[in-house]
Amino acid sequence: MCKFVSLLILLAPLSAQGMSCMGPITVCHSFDTHSIVFQGRVVEVIRHPSPETTVTYPDGSTAASVVVPMTEDVRFEVLEIFKGNPGHEIIVSGGNGEFREGQEYVVFASPNPNTQTAQTSVCSGNLGPANPDWDSDLAWLRAYPTAPPTARIFGKVTMRYGVTDIPSISIKLSGEKSLSTSSGQDHSYAFNELPPGTYTLTAVLPAGYTLFAKDTAAVTVHAKGCAEIDWAVAHDMHIRGKVTDTGGNPASDVPVGLLHPENNRTGFGIVTSQRTDASGNYDFAKVDPGDYWVALYYLGPNNREPHVPVYYPSGANSSSAELIHLGPTDVRANINLVLTPDLRAVNLHVHVVNQDGSPVIQAHVAAMDPLTPTQFIGARADENGDAEITLYEGREYSLIAETSGYREPACAGPVKFVAKEGLQLGTLTLDKTVQQCRALQKPHP
Numbered sequence: 001m002c003k004f005v006s007l008l009i010l011l012a013p014l015s016a017q018g019m020s021c022m023g024p025i026t027v028c029h030s031f032d033t034h035s036i037v038f039q040g041r042v043v044e045v046i047r048h049p050s051p052e053t054t055v056t057y058p059d060g061s062t063a064a065s066v067v068v069p070m071t072e073d074v075r076f077e078v079l080e081i082f083k084g085n086p087g088h089e090i091i092v093s094g095g096n097g098e099f100r101e102g103q104e105y106v107v108f109a110s111p112n113p114n115t116q117t118a119q120t121s122v123c124s125g126n127l128g129p130a131n132p133d134w135d136s137d138l139a140w141l142r143a144y145p146t147a148p149p150t151a152r153i154f155g156k157v158t159m160r161y162g163v164t165d166i167p168s169i170s171i172k173l174s175g176e177k178s179l180s181t182s183s184g185q186d187h188s189y190a191f192n193e194l195p196p197g198t199y200t201l202t203a204v205l206p207a208g209y210t211l212f213a214k215d216t217a218a219v220t221v222h223a224k225g226c227a228e229i230d231w232a233v234a235h236d237m238h239i240r241g242k243v244t245d246t247g248g249n250p251a252s253d254v255p256v257g258l259l260h261p262e263n264n265r266t267g268f269g270i271v272t273s274q275r276t277d278a279s280g281n282y283d284f285a286k287v288d289p290g291d292y293w294v295a296l297y298y299l300g301p302n303n304r305e306p307h308v309p310v311y312y313p314s315g316a317n318s319s320s321a322e323l324i325h326l327g328p329t330d331v332r333a334n335i336n337l338v339l340t341p342d343l344r345a346v347n348l349h350v351h352v353v354n355q356d357g358s359p360v361i362q363a364h365v366a367a368m369d370p371l372t373p374t375q376f377i378g379a380r381a382d383e384n385g386d387a388e389i390t391l392y393e394g395r396e397y398s399l400i401a402e403t404s405g406y407r408e409p410a411c412a413g414p415v416k417f418v419a420k421e422g423l424q425l426g427t428l429t430l431d432k433t434v435q436q437c438r439a440l441q442k443p444h445p
Contacts, residue, residue: 071093
């Protein structure tokens with residue numbers, strides 16, 4: 001029998017799906033992939049602080065910055081050997097906070113070719129005594145030499161946004177042996193006592209569900225070994241539609257965003273995005289249940305894409321957009337949108353000076369459209385403090401100018417205006433801190 005390794009002693013939550021560690025963390029997998037396996041007691045933890053770094057400021061002054069120690073070696077007294085030849089004592093590196101002096105652990109490691117130590121990591125599946133499966137995992141390791149030469153393939157079914165409606169799925173196994181099973185109430189499945197060899201697994205889902213990845217997986221298992229194959233399932237839900245121009249022609253390569261309401265500067269969060277195909281179509285598939293907006297050019301006009309955001313239904317803005325509700329198995333089709341014409345670009349001149357009237361060389365000029373506050377259009381001033389910035393006619397902007405460095409005042413503005421051809425913005429004088437400028441530039445609810 002091959003059991004899960006408990007991850008209670010690791011520094012971060014891990015899973016076979018791979019949040020911080022990639023691949024399964026099981027006793028049999030860890031045993032199979034490491035050449036040194038032993039139970040030992042920590043005699044000493046030897047920490048290695050990172051070297052001191054120095055920051056140099058523009059005026060030539062310096063400040064030291066010490067990074068928190070991130071590496072350590074651990075000296076173990078070896079109590080029981082399961083694999084390899086660690087000797088009576090061994091130094092293991094790579095645990096990085098996982099091990100405590102005086103505690104016993106089962107360690108999975110490999111020789112480090114560059115040092116005299118062995119190497120492990122928080123992704124190796126090391127076991128601590130707080131592990132609820134400590135006794136049974138030790139029993140598995142001790143029984144390994146006389147265990148039958150069979151293999152095990154197992155896994156679980158997960159859903160991205162919760163566990164309340166995870167379906168039971170069928171898994172078919174073909175290869176050295178052909179079998180089928182279904183996931184149980186705990187959403188797990190297993191094929192036990194398999195002949196070693198290469199197998200193909202196929203997942204079959206009930207109507208209304210789909211997989212995030214492929215529905216087949218190939219795996220090779222060795223004698224006494226195991227493999228974990230998990231299946232990430234989603235509701236087979238869609239929001240799809242077509243984008244056309246004002247003449248009814250398909251609009252290809254247009255960015256479409258799937259958004260959800262959020263309390264931030266934009267009022268939304270981006271769930272996902274895609275660009276329309278050659279026929280102007282888009283399809284957001286495998287979408288979680290919830291409420292969504294669909295919008296074109298949702299980040300607002302910028303130097304690459306001179307378009308205002310268009311929300312569904314066409315003509316709506318962010319305040320009048322329709323929330324599209326998706327329940328399990330829903331398909332919302334014909335969420336069609338009409339692309340607005342390109343905005344007309346206009347070039348505006350800005351002159352940036354210090355308080356004594358001298359030009360601010362290489363000043364950064366940034367204009368923000370209050371309706372799309374995450375987007376900035378920028379320009380850089382020349383040696384005379386002059387900058388040309390390209391904006392879009394008829395759009396309202398809030399513009400500031402900043403200088404690099406840490407001395408204050410380092411910012412001018414904001415200047416608020418509606419862009420139009422021939423508009424004179426005049427001279428901007430650095431008279432505020434950067435923080436003051438940006439606070440004034442932010443749109444107010």
